[in-house]
Amino acid sequence: MKITVFPILLILLLALPVAGQDAGPTITLQSESIGRVAALQQMDRYTPLRIFWQDTQVKDEPLRLSLQQATPREALEAILEGTGLSFIAYRDVYVIGPATTIGTEFDAAYYAAVAEQVDADAEEAGARGPETIGSFATLGATGMATVSGTVTDDDGEPVIGATLRVTGTEQATTTDTEGNYTLRLAPGTYELLIGYVGYGRQERGIRVQGDGRFDIALLPSATDLQQVVVTEQAADANVGRVQAGxxxxxxxxxxxxxxxxxxxxxxxxxxxxxxxxxxxxxxxxxxxxxxxxxxxxxxxxxxxxxxxxxxxxxxxxxxxxxxxxxxxxxxxxxxxxxxxxxxxxxxxxxxxxxxxxxxxxxxxxxxxxxxxxxxxxxxxxxxxxxxxxxxxxxxxxxxxxxxxxxxxxxxxxxxxxxxxxxxxxxxxxxxxxxxxxxxxxxxxxxxxxxxxxxxxxxxxxxxxxxxxxxxxxxxxxxxxxxxxxxxxxxxxxxxxxxxxxxxxxxxxxxxxxxxxxxxxxxxxxxxxxxxxxxxxxxxxxxxxxxxxxxxxxxxxxxxxxxxxxxxxxxxxxxxxxxxxxxxxxxxxxxxxxxxxxxxxxxxxxxxxxxxxxxxxxxxxxxxxxxxxxxxxxxxxxxxxxxxxxxxxxxxxxxxxxxxxxxxxxxxxxxxxxxxxxxxxxxxxxxxxxxxxxxxxxxxxxxxxxxxxxxxxxxxxxxxxxxxxxxxxxxxxxxxxxxxxxxxxxxxxxxxxxxxxxxxxxxxxxxxxxxxxxxxxxxxxxxxxxxxxxxxxxxxxxxxxxxxxxxxxxxxxxxxxxxxxxxxxxxxxxxxxxxxxxxxxxxxxxxxxxxxxxxxxxxxxxxxxxxxxxxxxxxxxxxxxxxxxxxxxxxxxxxxxxxxxx
The missing domain is CATH 2.40.170.20 (TonB-dependent receptor, beta-barrel domain)
Incomplete structure (x- = not known):
């Protein structure tokens, strides 16, 4: 395979590093003959993206590629064309699998392991540092700060019933019908745990100095790749609801x-x-x-x-x-x-x-x-x-x-x-x-x-x-x-x-x-x-x-x-x-x-x-x-x-x-x-x-x-x-x-x-x-x-x-x-x-x-x-x-x- 000039031909233009979406690095690739596995390896090596696949699923055949400022999605579709394979996005990674099982019957153990590795790497790298909220000037006589905000999904829609828990304290709450929440905290640095069906458990570091707003946009979790049912009310609302009729x-x-x-x-x-x-x-x-x-x-x-x-x-x-x-x-x-x-x-x-x-x-x-x-x-x-x-x-x-x-x-x-x-x-x-x-x-x-x-x-x-x-x-x-x-x-x-x-x-x-x-x-x-x-x-x-x-x-x-x-x-x-x-x-x-x-x-x-x-x-x-x-x-x-x-x-x-x-x-x-x-x-x-x-x-x-x-x-x-x-x-x-x-x-x-x-x-x-x-x-x-x-x-x-x-x-x-x-x-x-x-x-x-x-x-x-x-x-x-x-x-x-x- 002639890939000696591949790093030169693979030009990466980093635009907006939004994980798992088309907005992000663009890829220009010209090659008369490159192996499919080698192309995936080079994308994984020379871009901020990470590509996961199983060797038994990807056949290393020579390809002819001609990509001009393609999105990662377009590049992967070209590389996988005719293989019966497809992919899904999770954070800043793309996970490849059989197209017939994408979205329906995943190899749950494999994809869960991928997600766990990505989460562990992000935590080790300190991907999310604590965000400062408010200023000490806003503190009242009680010395407590009010932290409020809105929890939304990846479409910007309010998430109803998301749970928020502050580690090391007894502070916890859930979002209301507007997706809003409120917490009362003393000044300090905390880990905020956010949980919701279909989004797994996510951690956000916050440094509270005074009253302020902290909006949270949840990203979908891929740790369970079987059917996920998201409802607008609690699963047991039929028996748990107090209001009659x-x-x-x-x-x-x-x-x-x-x-x-x-x-x-x-x-x-x-x-x-x-x-x-x-x-x-x-x-x-x-x-x-x-x-x-x-x-x-x-x-x-x-x-x-x-x-x-x-x-x-x-x-x-x-x-x-x-x-x-x-x-x-x-x-x-x-x-x-x-x-x-x-x-x-x-x-x-x-x-x-x-x-x-x-x-x-x-x-x-x-x-x-x-x-x-x-x-x-x-x-x-x-x-x-x-x-x-x-x-x-x-x-x-x-x-x-x-x-x-x-x-x-x-x-x-x-x-x-x-x-x-x-x-x-x-x-x-x-x-x-x-x-x-x-x-x-x-x-x-x-x-x-x-x-x-x-x-x-x-x-x-x-x-x-x-x-x-x-x-x-x-x-x-x-x-x-x-x-x-x-x-x-x-x-x-x-x-x-x-x-x-x-x-x-x-x-x-x-x-x-x-x-x-x-x-x-x-x-x-x-x-x-x-x-x-x-x-x-x-x-x-x-x-x-x-x-x-x-x-x-x-x-x-x-x-x-x-x-x-x-x-x-x-x-x-x-x-x-x-x-x-x-x-x-x-x-x-x-x-x-x-x-x-x-x-x-x-x-x-x-x-x-x-x-x-x-x-x-x-x-x-x-x-x-x-x-x-x-x-x-x-x-x-x-x-x-x-x-x-x-x-x-x-x-x-x-x-x-x-x-x-x-x-x-x-x-x-x-x-x-x-x-x-x-x-x-x-x-x-x-x-x-x-x-x-x-x-x-x-x-x-x-x-x-x-x-x-x-x-x-x-x-x-x-x-x-x-x-x-x-x-x-x-x-x-x-x-x-x-x-x-x-x-x-x-x-x-x-x-x-x-x-x-x-x-x-x-x-x-x-x-x-x-x-x-x-x-x-x-x-x-x-x-x-x-x-x-x-x-x-x-x-x-x-x-x-x-x-x-x-x-x-x-x-x-x-x-x-x-x-x-x-x-x-x-x-x-x-x-x-x-x-x-x-x-x-x-x-x-x-x-x-x-x-x-x-x-x-x-x-x-x-x-x-x-x-x-x-x-x-x-x-x-x-x-x-x-x-x-x-x-x-x-x-x-x-x-x-x-x-x-």
Missing amino acids: VQRLDLAQLERLPTFMGESDVVKALLLNPGVSTIGEGATGFNVRGGEIDQNLLLQDYGILLNSSHALGFFSTYNADLLKSVDLYKANMPARFGGRLASVLDVQQRDGNFDHLRVKAGLGPVTGRVMLEGPIVKDRSSFIAGVRSSYTGWVLRLASQENVKNSSAFFVDGNLRLTQRIGETGTLSVSGYGSEDQFTYNNAFGFRYRTLLGQSEYNHIFSDRFYGRLGVAYSDYQSRQTDLGTTTAEILDNGVAYLIVKPHLTYEVSDDLQLSGGLELDHYRVNPGERQPGGEESLVSPRQLPEEQGVELSFFGEADYRVSERFSVIAGLRYTNYRFLGAATVTEYTDGIPRSGNETGTREYGAGETVAAYQSLQPRLSARYRVGRSGSVRAGYARTAQFLNQIYLSASPTPSSQFQLSTGYIPPFLSHNVSLGYFLNLNNNNVELGVEGYARLIDQLWDYRDFADVIVNPQLETEIRIGEGCAYGLELSGKKKVGEINGLVSYTLSRTERQVAGINGGDYYSSNFDKPHNFVLTFNWNPNQRNTLTANFTYGTGRPITAPVGNYRVDNGLLVPVYTARNSLRIPDYHRLDLAYTLGKGYNQKRTVQTSWTVSLYNVYARKNAFSVYYTQSADQTNVANRLAVLGTVFPAITLNIETR
């Missing part, structure tokens, strides 16, 4: 779920959980434990979203690429949340990458999305932005039915979040969200609605045990419904604008007791309805209701106390003072008889004057008792109140359903919520089982009288009847988290009923969202890391309806239908099978651009599930039932996902 969504699984037209959907993923259901395609929102759709508090950080869906329920409002966490509290909500009866969907957005630019995009048959994030000032400020849009026109034009061809649907939404670190202990985030939807059906009617949301959040660490946050949000939601007829053409507008201010403090009294509290101010301005004629030939009379406003002022406090190793409680209290404010003109009625037709006069209220006031004291309690090492019993209670509701008579709210504040005649909804469950983990926390019973006593609600007129009605109170209700059920769930075959199964047995004077003869009747049986099965087959086949089956009882069962003719010849009792019949049961195949990212996790594909089939056996059943009269004047199926066929989709690192 909470479900955390696994964001990593979203792209693998079968979805309509290939778009990852947060709301659809929630439907896999017990107690969560929907009445079918075309319904906006979701129902939790029998609650109505508008009884869910939908949060995006501090902002409230009044519509959770795009395109009439087919796509979620939330952009999954920008989210940090999604938690659903089913009735048993913490004291910091309020204003809704049934649930809280707490969605938190993540900060942008503080280290490097990153792009992620997806392209499907009817939707596309792109996300961009990166630093503004490295390690100090960042941004993250995302845009999604639909392009459904070409799909609708392919339809065989004219009414579908003459329809259109479109949505677009965008998010932008800016984050600035202020000093060593503060973080300020400012974000904005905007969306718009347009839908027209057969040139007959349509909807148009938009949301604008702006908010800011400031987090501050006062000490290692005391921290706080302040959130401010403002939103404006406007909707329009258009009837495109001739004489009946009309335009109906309504909307809600609100301002939220919410400071929140947390103090850790000890390792066993944490106290938190704050206040929340919600100011609503509601346009209850404005009707206009839709054209010159329209006979519709214009009408506009005056703007309404209301204020909720709430104070809340909570204590999280670990009584013993087995028993923990979270006790909270929320007090709300609600006021419905003028200016307003209020109609007065005679007491004790139906209001309609019994008006006695009106009363005027000035601007800002209190028209009606309500107070609500809402205790909250969750308790958990550990049974053995792998089981627990969990119980919860929550009193909830709701002062803002949607008004609608259809099966579910439409985007243009009007909003109604509580008034002197229209009281708030009030309920007691209780739950009790047993939870068990098996197989080293890989299998999660649960059974939970719940009950909700709604001691104050209202419903509409028969044939009510609620659209732009200035006396809406005449169409409403006051009553009570109940919901109760049993939830069963099972989940296998990892393995070649994994998945989940859930079943909910439930009833939701109400009793309202003047409706159904005063007897109990089913609510619109009563679904006694709801079953979900999700099956995943993962033969290897890249390939996933998912099947999802859903079954649910048909929702209740009121239907005509006969007719009678009056004297003037008019035919009048005879209806059943309220909600005494049901539409056909709902069931659907979906399939998806995902070809995931490649095994080379350091590749700059990574791609993945998802192919899905929605509604595999083309079930014509009924969204509703409506009745028409036949020629012989009998009532004929007609099934309305929003989707009656299979929908295939293929989505390409692109991501840069």
Whole structure:
């Protein structure tokens, strides 16, 4: 082999010594004939990199190489071409092995030995000297220093639950949901041990002189080269969690779920959980434990979203690429949340990458999305932005039915979040969200609605045990419904604008007791309805209701106390003072008889004057008792109140359903919520089982009288009847988290009923969202890391309806239908099978651009599930039932996902 001039031809240009990434030394190599082993030896000798391989695996064949300023990765790929070998990076080394086992079935002993040697060499060389933190001038009278910071992964994302321990002391802590930590130390030099699943144990030397910040970026560990599962919560969270009725969504699984037209959907993923259901395609929102759709508090950080869906329920409002966490509290909500009866969907957005630019995009048959994030000032400020849009026109034009061809649907939404670190202990985030939807059906009617949301959040660490946050949000939601007829053409507008201010403090009294509290101010301005004629030939009379406003002022406090190793409680209290404010003109009625037709006069209220006031004291309690090492019993209670509701008579709210504040005649909804469950983990926390019973006593609600007129009605109170209700059920769930075959199964047995004077003869009747049986099965087959086949089956009882069962003719010849009792019949049961195949990212996790594909089939056996059943009269004047199926066929989709690192 002619290698005498090899050291001259191998020119090393050291750029950025970032281990294991493409940024680093560049290599120029020209050789007509060099042995493969010799090339590897020269790279190992003449570069700051280290190359490890087994002699039995690398065949020493002559090569012809021509590399011009190649990265180490490109050089290794050229040297190993055609050998069936590949490599992975660990710190500043490259480890070579068979390509068929890279990332799946490594020779664990060999690679662990390599990693151990690298770690030992780095320690011996003093690769990480102690870093000085703070100055002696910042020390207080106690002589102790506060060291705080953020632990991030190699992508700059916060690491939740990382452990930090100071050797030689009893000081230890874990990172919170933002990846932040705080330690109190005396001045001196310490070794800081950081541990996290998938990153091994890493040591950092620090020299503490005073208060200061020490951010830690973890590098992946290669000491265990078999499958590593990184979760957003503790492995035993199913049994260890104290808060009752909470479900955390696994964001990593979203792209693998079968979805309509290939778009990852947060709301659809929630439907896999017990107690969560929907009445079918075309319904906006979701129902939790029998609650109505508008009884869910939908949060995006501090902002409230009044519509959770795009395109009439087919796509979620939330952009999954920008989210940090999604938690659903089913009735048993913490004291910091309020204003809704049934649930809280707490969605938190993540900060942008503080280290490097990153792009992620997806392209499907009817939707596309792109996300961009990166630093503004490295390690100090960042941004993250995302845009999604639909392009459904070409799909609708392919339809065989004219009414579908003459329809259109479109949505677009965008998010932008800016984050600035202020000093060593503060973080300020400012974000904005905007969306718009347009839908027209057969040139007959349509909807148009938009949301604008702006908010800011400031987090501050006062000490290692005391921290706080302040959130401010403002939103404006406007909707329009258009009837495109001739004489009946009309335009109906309504909307809600609100301002939220919410400071929140947390103090850790000890390792066993944490106290938190704050206040929340919600100011609503509601346009209850404005009707206009839709054209010159329209006979519709214009009408506009005056703007309404209301204020909720709430104070809340909570204590999280670990009584013993087995028993923990979270006790909270929320007090709300609600006021419905003028200016307003209020109609007065005679007491004790139906209001309609019994008006006695009106009363005027000035601007800002209190028209009606309500107070609500809402205790909250969750308790958990550990049974053995792998089981627990969990119980919860929550009193909830709701002062803002949607008004609608259809099966579910439409985007243009009007909003109604509580008034002197229209009281708030009030309920007691209780739950009790047993939870068990098996197989080293890989299998999660649960059974939970719940009950909700709604001691104050209202419903509409028969044939009510609620659209732009200035006396809406005449169409409403006051009553009570109940919901109760049993939830069963099972989940296998990892393995070649994994998945989940859930079943909910439930009833939701109400009793309202003047409706159904005063007897109990089913609510619109009563679904006694709801079953979900999700099956995943993962033969290897890249390939996933998912099947999802859903079954649910048909929702209740009121239907005509006969007719009678009056004297003037008019035919009048005879209806059943309220909600005494049901539409056909709902069931659907979906399939998806995902070809995931490649095994080379350091590749700059990574791609993945998802192919899905929605509604595999083309079930014509009924969204509703409506009745028409036949020629012989009998009532004929007609099934309305929003989707009656299979929908295939293929989505390409692109991501840069």
